[in-house]
Amino acid sequence: MTTSFVLLINSDVNSQGSFSGYQFANELIAQGHQLKQVFFYQAGVNNTNALISPASDEVNMVSRWQALNSEHQVELVSCVAASLRRGIVDSELASEQKFEHFNLASGFRLGGLGEFVDASSSSDRLVQF
């Protein structure tokens, strides 16, 4: 039976929680379940920062998430309020806030908490990392 999931990623890009969430996402897709949305919140929004560049022999979580999006068309939504708090903006928001730069990585999209409510309230499972 197919189960629908939303993952809530509150873990920082440099914490095990984010990698565990990524592994969980891949496994549930491999088992034929539906991953409706990965929602990044709290320090989890740091997973969407295009400027994250770990050493070459370390895991790059930003590109792992991007691969999840490009290979499986998983929707990657990041909370706009939590992102603003932590200095992550897309090009539209950057010009709105009169910032010189934007740094939301491609494959991710900023969204309101309402999008999380919509997706999670109609999914079978909500799993937080």
Place this chain on the structure above:
Amino acid sequence: MKSLAVINKSAPFGNINYRESLDITLANASYDRPIALFFSDDGVFQLLNNTDATLTGNKELSKTFGLLEMYDVEDIYFCQSSLAARGLCEQDLIIDGQCLTGPQWFAKLAEFAHIVTF
């Protein structure tokens, strides 16, 4: 709509868990999603009625929790043993709720389809 339980285990002010927990609570409540708040561990410190948050550079918590009523968030539960372990009782708390023993706590949580923890 699947119901949601929000568990608060973090003391306020050391980090912004309490604030981001409230944000997600109000967002869900504004969509009329069935929601309840649970306070345990150091999370019960968020509810102290003699706290002056401005001393720590934060917004006053009493105003913050006042929003819960406005959004019709009425199901609020406290962990009795967490309160007792910190020398607190219901009279020390700024909002009304129900005090639950361990078994009652888990039975209540089991009524919810989804759970998030802050």
